[in-house]
């Protein structure tokens with residue numbers, strides 16, 4: 001009998017847990033090191049729960065820099081960067097500006113589309129194979145990009161041919177067709193683009209199911225164990241130090257979300273990353289409950305039915321590793337809802353708690369996935385920005401293929417963790 005190979009994963013968000021799940025399936029002895037407790041919060045829990053093959057345009061795209069500069073002038077806008085003299089932020093900003101071009105979007109789109117489609121298939125599979133089944137509520141009804149403005153709708157529609165080229169259907173719908181697509185909610189829009197392959201689910205239930213599956217399968221999850229440092233020798237990481245115990249494993253995967261950059265900096269690896277703060281508000285008894293998830297395009301607000309509740313999520317504030325809630329920007333989200341859904345009023349949400357989470361954002365809008373040359377047993381799975389839930393299963397599969405020294409099912413060259421090292 002051969003001894004199982006051992007792997008330690010830093011971070012128990014959806015990315016770390018999916019890496020752990022696929023590595024466990026592959027026969028690895030898995031330890032997850034998580035600084036929070038079993039009920040800890042993370043970006044992976046309160047997000048909008050969308051699985052989005054439609055999102056094949058990375059954040060670093062033409063028009064984003066001028067959009068960002070304009071948006072920063074309004075305290076209620078969905079985008080904000082707190083200007084500060086911070087070398088990491090300045091470097092990240094310069095790299096973002098350099099990458100936000102058409103050539104980058106052309107190169108990144110097929111990779112993002114392939115990853116999202118593969119992840120969608122994995123979610124379908126997980127809904128069948130996890131012991132809890134589809135407890136996490138995978139719903140395959142598609143997504144509506146709702147537009148108030150005709151020009152914005154025309155712009156969204158320009159993505160339809162590219163979506164089709166990349167292997168997914170997309171349809172331009174007029175207001176009547178949009179109303180027919182989701183009769184459960186009254187909408188006041190100029191039209192929409194419908195992406196039938198997009199899905200939604202309940203992210204905290206998914207994290208809960210995956211954690212239970214890992215524990216049942218014999219993986220060890222060390223809760224309340226912040227990583228404090230590493231011992232290295234001979235080009236390898238020998239040991240992870242935590243406040244509880246030291247962890248040794250043959251392979252190490254860093255999946256610490258927005259904290260990944262500071263975690264790997266202790267290993268001498270430079271991986272530019274900024275936290276993109278977002279908020280969500282979940283309404284327990286909504287005035288109306290749509291059947292499809294949607295994006296209020298101009299307002300950049302995501303709307304997701306989760307069981308009998310309805311979640312609204314939005315904003316991207318680059319203000320450091322800071323989870324504090326800016327009520328003006330939350331109001332910006334709430335104010336936009338009645339403009340698209342007239343059955344709602346901004347006051348409907350005044351008593352609902354606001355959740356905040358930090359999206360781990362790389363400067364080119366692509367995740368860091370693969371082995372780093374810095375240490376022979378170090379791999380990274382981080383930086384998934386707005387798509388971490390959507391891309392989690394494929395990331396887990398790719399990491400398990402990398403660690404098994406197999407050719408990954410998706411070309412990882414654009415995602416190399418050392419690309420800015």
Ligand SMILES: Cc1cc2nc3c(=O)[nH]c(=O)nc-3n(C[C@H](O)[C@H](O)[C@H](O)COP(=O)(O)OP(=O)(O)OC[C@H]3O[C@@H](n4cnc5c(N)ncnc54)[C@H](O)[C@@H]3O)c2cc1C
Nearest residue numbers: 011013014015035044047048050227257278387388389390
């Ligand atoms: C408002 C909002 C809406 C979103 N909607 C969607 C959506 O609809 N679809 C989608 O795909 N994505 C969405 N996202 C993005 C998605 O939530 C993230 O990309 C994803 O959760 C990132 O997962 P992660 O595991 O990398 O990070 P996290 O969930 O942040 O997990 C990282 C974990 O690492 C742990 N950790 C950090 N440092 C250490 C350390 N030193 N020692 C031990 N543990 C450590 C943390 O405690 C945490 O549990 C949204 C995000 C926001 C904010």
